[in-house]
Amino acid sequence: ETGVTQTPRHLVMGMTNKKSLKCEQHLGHNAMYWYKQSAKKPLELMFVYSLEERVENNSVPSRFSPECPNSSHLFLHLHTLQPEDSALYLCASSQAGGRYEQYFGPGTRLTVT
Amino acid sequence: DQQVKQNSPSLSVQEGRISILNCDYTNSMFDYFLWYKKYPAEGPTFLISISSIKDKNEDGRFTVFLNKSAKHLSLHIVPSQPGDSAVYFCAASAGTGANNLFFGTGTRLTVIP
Numbered sequence: 001e002t003g004v005t006q007t008p009r010h011l012v013m014g015m016t017n018k019k020s021l022k023c024e025q026h027l028g029h030n031a032m033y034w035y036k037q038s039a040k041k042p043l044e045l046m047f048v049y050s051l052e053e054r055v056e057n058n059s060v061p062s063r064f065s066p067e068c069p070n071s072s073h074l075f076l077h078l079h080t081l082q083p084e085d086s087a088l089y090l091c092a093s094s095q096a097g098g099r100y101e102q103y104f105g106p107g108t109r110l111t112v113t
Numbered sequence: 114d115q116q117v118k119q120n121s122p123s124l125s126v127q128e129g130r131i132s133i134l135n136c137d138y139t140n141s142m143f144d145y146f147l148w149y150k151k152y153p154a155e156g157p158t159f160l161i162s163i164s165s166i167k168d169k170n171e172d173g174r175f176t177v178f179l180n181k182s183a184k185h186l187s188l189h190i191v192p193s194q195p196g197d198s199a200v201y202f203c204a205a206s207a208g209t210g211a212n213n214l215f216f217g218t219g220t221r222l223t224v225i226p
Contacts (some may be wrong), residue, residue: 043216070201090156104156
């Protein structure tokens with residue numbers, strides 16, 4: 001595998017389900033990110049991990065819970081989501097420290113029913 | 114409030130001609146700017162960047178221009194090719210910490226053969 005991978009690519013879940021999104025980067029980066037992309041809205045930064053520590057949490061509801069066990073892996077745990085949480089969830093990675101481009105995975109298309 | 118704006122949701126250009134995509138920003142602390150390209154069912158792909166100490170950066174057919182006084186940047190693609198048809202996102206960063214990016218809503222470019 002190369003670059004940034006995300007699984008699953010598509011996910012349909014009910015509001016009472018618990019699921020997790022997985023991201024893995026093979027680029028030797030030390031910062032990882034979760035973004036949300038809703039229709040007709042810009043990418044919204046959700047969480048940032050730098051050197052395995054969470055450094056950003058942009059007022060994201062607690063039903064989204066990130067986990068970064070090491071610099072190559074990032075998870076987004078989901079529970080009791082709402083239909084408005086349906087979106088494309090993108091993972092990205094970069095070198096930490098600013099002024100480095102981020103490399104994105106293909107995203108997980110999430111539908112909450 | 115959106116700090117990075119792409120006011121043209123779409124643009125159509127004939128093959129071989131120049132494509133010009135525009136982006137405006139409001140935060141004067143932004144000092145690093147990037148353009149990403151996104152195909153359907155894929156994550157955004159980094160194209161080109163520019164630091165605020167420059168007013169132009171060129172990479173092959175792609176050139177980014179930065180006008181700091183107007184808080185405006187543009188991406189020029191010349192000559193445009195059908196494979197350039199995609200959604201283009203402008204992004205900006207204040208270059209602090211782990212490089213948090215603020216994205217525009219994107220411009221869909223269609224290059225007509």
